[in-house]
Amino acid sequence: MIRNLFFFLSCTVILGACSISEKPEDKDKPLSNEVKTGNQICINHSYLILDSTTYYAAVNSEFIKQFAFSQERQLNGYKGFYLYGKTNYLELFHPKSFDGYEEEEGGAWICLASLKPNYINNLNKKKLDCVEYKSDEHYHDLSLIVDDSVELITTWEMTKKHYESWTKKEYHDSMAFLPVDYNSPQDSDSSSNYIFSDLNGIGLSLKPEDSLALISYLTVVGFDVVSELNGHTRLSNNGQFIELLVSKEMKAPTINRLYIKLNQPVERSTEVIGNSRIEFDGKSAVWIFE
Numbered sequence: 001m002i003r004n005l006f007f008f009l010s011c012t013v014i015l016g017a018c019s020i021s022e023k024p025e026d027k028d029k030p031l032s033n034e035v036k037t038g039n040q041i042c043i044n045h046s047y048l049i050l051d052s053t054t055y056y057a058a059v060n061s062e063f064i065k066q067f068a069f070s071q072e073r074q075l076n077g078y079k080g081f082y083l084y085g086k087t088n089y090l091e092l093f094h095p096k097s098f099d100g101y102e103e104e105e106g107g108a109w110i111c112l113a114s115l116k117p118n119y120i121n122n123l124n125k126k127k128l129d130c131v132e133y134k135s136d137e138h139y140h141d142l143s144l145i146v147d148d149s150v151e152l153i154t155t156w157e158m159t160k161k162h163y164e165s166w167t168k169k170e171y172h173d174s175m176a177f178l179p180v181d182y183n184s185p186q187d188s189d190s191s192s193n194y195i196f197s198d199l200n201g202i203g204l205s206l207k208p209e210d211s212l213a214l215i216s217y218l219t220v221v222g223f224d225v226v227s228e229l230n231g232h233t234r235l236s237n238n239g240q241f242i243e244l245l246v247s248k249e250m251k252a253p254t255i256n257r258l259y260i261k262l263n264q265p266v267e268r269s270t271e272v273i274g275n276s277r278i279e280f281d282g283k284s285a286v287w288i289f290e
Contacts, residue, residue, distance in 0.1 A: 054274030
């Protein structure tokens with residue numbers, strides 16, 4: 001799967017399997033932001049595999065070019081379209097973005113970042129099922145593996161060696177990482193000139209047997225404020241959230257919407273991007289994927 005393109009890690013521990021009751025279907029209503037807790041974990045980036053029509057509509061959209069600091073980039077083994085915020089970013093792909101093979105539409109992955117050294121190692125992993133722990137010279141990496149061996153979400157933490165090499169700052173156990181420490185300073189600086197500020201929340205559609213594992217995982221790593229809104233389960237931390245829509249009809253987890261914080265207010269409006277749409281209202285926006 002795509003996750004393997006980004007990291008080649010070792011020292012693996014894998015545990016168990018999971019389930020949860022079904023939630024009502026999505027009513028397609030934007031939800032208000034709520035709660036702010038802690039500062040030990042944050043959204044770093046996420047990817048979504050779009051249908052080709054929506055991908056090329058986004059890449060060629062004059063609106064997107066004005067909306068966000070964005071670039072289509074050719075990297076080692078794949079090409080993607082990137083939208084950058086101040087502290088996190090979004091990767092968009094189409095099924096044939098990857099050299100030598102084709103991915104299914106809807107494939108998704110979320111990466112959280114630890115803001116505290118030794119945070120991942122000190123988590124109570126015994127509370128978690130379906131977990132894979134890896135570590136190399138760059139990152140400690142705690143991933144949730146759901147049905148069909150899909151790596152849905154990862155929390156990573158920089159090692160001392162990588163932190164000092166990447167940020168040119170001194171590492172010590174009592175320090176705090178900054179969200180921007182994980183990203184390119186140039187990309188983060190460039191984003192301040194656009195309306196798009198940051199990803200504030202991510203909406204996921206997934207089947208019942210995957211959702212209990214994800215709720216357990218998010219609660220342990222720090223997204224530990226749980227609320228129910230319009231048939232969605234929302235887990236929040238540090239002013240950000242992951243939102244779950246549970247349905248027996250789902251075959252594999254996918255992102256159904258992205259909640260976006262804006263740098264400046266925008267009048268209520270809707271922009272269609274291929275088979276998706278972005279709904280604006282004040283200083284927030286919701287990018288909805290059908």
